[in-house]
Amino acid sequence: MAAIVSASDLRSRNRCPMQLKTRIFYITNSVASAIWTQTRDISLTGVGLLCDDLMHKGDHFVLPIALEGQTNMVLCEVKYCRRVASGQFSVGASFVASQRCEKGAETIPVKWIDVASADV
Secondary structure (H helix, E strand, C coil), X not given: CCCCCCHHHHHHHCCEECCCEEEEEEEECCEEEEEEEEEEEECCXXXXXXXXXXXXXXXXXXXXXXXXXXXXXXEEEEEEEEECCCCCEEEEEEEEEEEEEECCCCCCCHHHHHHHHHCC
């Protein structure tokens, strides 16, 4: 007989713990503001962060991920944001889109800022 596994258990198995201090670009009112965060975990479909800033479900940010001499700029959508015991916020976000950039030429596509600002 097969074991019964909840959806949350399946999702947690796909996560890879990753604790790195990283800068994201939080998009509000057509402006991308750099803020420092701590990654908690990453999966094929999203990322978990700890940060000092409150975010709201549906907000967007850009996460730069360096791979093999290039940077992938990844547009993320906030799925939840909860205050944790440390006073920081635990943020879960899904990946929406990505764009590969040459190292040193990282830019946020204007259409991403437009999409994120349209949700405000």
